[in-house]
Amino acid sequence: xxxxxxxxxxxxxxxxxxxxxxxxxxxxxxxxxxxxxxxxxxxxxxxxxxxxxxxxxxxxxxxxxxxxxxxxxxxxxxxxxxxxxxxxxxxxxxxxxxxxxxxxxxxxxxxxxxxxxxxxxxxxxxxxxxxxxxxxxxxxxxxxxxxxxxxxxxxxxxxxxxxxxxxxxxxxxxxxxxxxxxxxxxxxxxxxxxxxxxxxxxxxxxxxxxxxxxxxxxxxxxxxxxxxxxxxxxxxxxxxxxxxxxxxxxxxxxxxxxxxxxxxxxxxxxxxxxxxxxxxxxxxxxxxxxxxxx
Amino acid sequence: xxxxxxxxxxxxxxxxxxxxxxxxxxxxxxxxxxxxxxxxxxxxxxxxxxxxxxxxxxxxxxxxxxxxxxxxxxxxxxxxxxxxxxxxxxxxxxxxxxxxxxxxxxxxxxxxxxxxxxxxxxxxxxxxxxxxxxxxxxxxxxxxxxxxxxxxxxxxxxxxxxxxxxxxxxxxxxxxxxxxxxxxxxxxxxxxxxxxxxxxxxxxxxxxxxxxxxxxxxxxxxxxxxxxxxxxxxxxxxxxxxxxxxxxxxxxxxxxxxx
Numbered sequence: 160x161x162x163x164x165x166x167x168x169x170x171x172x173x174x175x176x177x178x179x180x181x182x183x184x185x186x187x188x189x190x191x192x193x194x195x196x197x198x199x200x201x202x203x204x205x206x207x208x209x210x211x212x213x214x215x216x217x218x219x220x221x222x223x224x225x226x227x228x229x230x231x232x233x234x235x236x237x238x239x240x241x242x243x244x245x246x247x248x249x250x251x252x253x254x255x256x257x258x259x260x261x262x263x264x265x266x267x268x269x270x271x272x273x274x275x276x277x278x279x280x281x282x283x284x285x286x287x288x289x290x291x292x293x294x295x296x297x298x299x300x301x302x303x304x305x306x307x308x309x310x311x312x313x314x315x316x317x318x319x320x321x322x323x324x325x326x327x328x329x330x331x332x333x334x335x336x337x338x339x340x341x342x343x344x345x346x347x348x349x350x351x352x353x354x355x356x357x358x359x360x361x362x363x364x365x366x367x368x369x370x371x372x373x374x375x376x377x378x379x380x381x382x383x384x385x386x387x388x389x390x391x392x393x394x395x396x397x398x399x400x401x402x403x404x405x406x407x408x409x410x411x412x413x414x415x416x417x418x419x420x421x422x423x424x425x426x427x428x429x430x431x432x433x434x435x436x437x438x439x440x441x442x443x444x445x446x447x448x449x450x451x452x453x
Numbered sequence: 454x455x456x457x458x459x460x461x462x463x464x465x466x467x468x469x470x471x472x473x474x475x476x477x478x479x480x481x482x483x484x485x486x487x488x489x490x491x492x493x494x495x496x497x498x499x500x501x502x503x504x505x506x507x508x509x510x511x512x513x514x515x516x517x518x519x520x521x522x523x524x525x526x527x528x529x530x531x532x533x534x535x536x537x538x539x540x541x542x543x544x545x546x547x548x549x550x551x552x553x554x555x556x557x558x559x560x561x562x563x564x565x566x567x568x569x570x571x572x573x574x575x576x577x578x579x580x581x582x583x584x585x586x587x588x589x590x591x592x593x594x595x596x597x598x599x600x601x602x603x604x605x606x607x608x609x610x611x612x613x614x615x616x617x618x619x620x621x622x623x624x625x626x627x628x629x630x631x632x633x634x635x636x637x638x639x640x641x642x643x644x645x646x647x648x649x650x651x652x653x654x655x656x657x658x659x660x661x662x663x664x665x666x667x668x669x670x671x672x673x674x675x676x677x678x679x680x681x682x683x684x685x686x687x688x689x690x691x692x693x694x695x696x697x698x699x700x701x702x703x704x705x706x707x708x709x710x711x712x
Contacts, residue, residue: 348539351511355537356557357530366556370547449547450588
């Protein structure tokens with residue numbers, strides 16, 4: 160009895176929101192697609208009842224807003240029913256995007272941590288690098304992505320790496336900001352204490368600053384991995400829609416395949432949520448091992 | 454007799470601020486002998502903590518001389534002449550109590566076996582045997598502060614510098630820790646410098662009380678205590694104790710009346 164109650168406390172709110180979103184989605188689909196349904200009927204010189212209109216809005220080929228079950232059916236068709244090696248399989252496209260995301264996330268995290276260490280330990284780096292780090296994020300990624308692709312293509316680099324670099328461009332930023340804050344988290348007393356033990360700077364980095372920064376690092380990684388995915392998708396747009404979730408989005412919009420767009424979109428969202436959740440689990444395990452109470 | 458461990462001559466420390474210079478310490482002359490328990494007492498802003506930080510080489514004086522173990526303060530710090538206990542326990546939450554005590558030992562390069570030996574020895578000294586594997590959050594505030602004292606004792610420094618270590622604890626815990634600290638002082642024969650703003654605490658613990666006054670921070674009077682070394686909390690009812698406390702109070706009152 161109690162267990163069931165606990166379970167409800169856990170999934171109840173999530174379920175409620177899910178139902179609400181689905182309801183709003185269906186209502187919006189009917190509302191947005193009704194114009195086309197009436198239009199069709201008018202051209203065929205028939206009048207349709209409200210219920211006929213509603214059922215039409217659920218089955219259109221190129222609806223303004225596809226209904227949830229259409230999207231789910233499309234996802235089912237392109238994941239479970241398609242071989243993963245097929246170019247029409249969302250799993251295949253998803254993997255292309257995921258591999259670029261993970262590589263870019265690794266680059267971005269490494270770069271972010273290195274920059275943060277530099278910024279914390281060197282006053283001149285703090286003054287010179289930090290403004291550029293912030294400036295880099297004020298440039299729209301859509302403007303800079305094609306240039307990265309074109310420039311790297313000119314020097315003979317194509318495929319995974321250019322996309323990973325765009326991913327890195329987006330994901331290093333939260334890591335820098337979070338890690339700088341984290342590495343500076345030890346208070347004056349803790350640093351004084353290290354000083355009374357005549358600890359070298361490297362020692363106080365490994366024994367005090369780095370462990371103190373862990374909660375900040377994980378918070379940044381969660382934002383970073385989501386940003387990486389966005390970067391990888393954006394990186395797929397200028398290459399002419401060859402492969403990846405970004406390509407599916409672009410191809411879908413070329414041909415007005417709204418169902419395809421939405422299913423790619425939902426897949427990207429599920430992918431992002433999964434990545435963030437995985438980092439969340441690693442965070443919990445790490446911090447618990449470190450004895451930090453959450 | 455006992456040799457001098459800490460000596461300050463004509464010591465001043467002035468901070469330059471936007472509102473003009475602040476004289477944190479002015480013309481301090483002080484001599485602390487081996488094995489003494491010296492309390493620094495005074496209202497806030499009198500420079501008692503600053504003086505302790507100068508001894509610890511956490512601040513540099515702008516004038517005058519400070520010697521610790523016949524070296525400069527900085528040399529003494531490098532030689533690990535003192536253990537410093539801060540107002541907050543400052544234990545690392547990701548380390549066990551044992552791990553926290555090992556921290557300075559790791560930094561100073563003791564081998565693993567010796568680390569373990571020292572941890573169990575100092576834990577016994579502060580009566581925390583058996584808490585080796587516990588994490589800080591599993592301990593009460595008073596126990597955490599005892600662990601931080603153990604950490605300061607772990608590397609055998611002859612001097613213990615304590616900056617209001619029991620300031621954040623309630624009175625009952627504080628009394629208990631004061632008694633323990635006295636016992637510790639008697640068994641280890643360390644030289645202890647203890648900053649406090651509680652008169653009973655200063656009188657109860659010290660063999661010498663340095664009364665300070667603010668703006669500029671200077672020493673008003675040094676009061677020697679002749680209470681026996683193995684005193685217990687009951688001594689606070691005795692006439693000798695109350696006499697010394699009255700002396701301290703009078704000097705403190707004079708110091709603030711000057712303003």
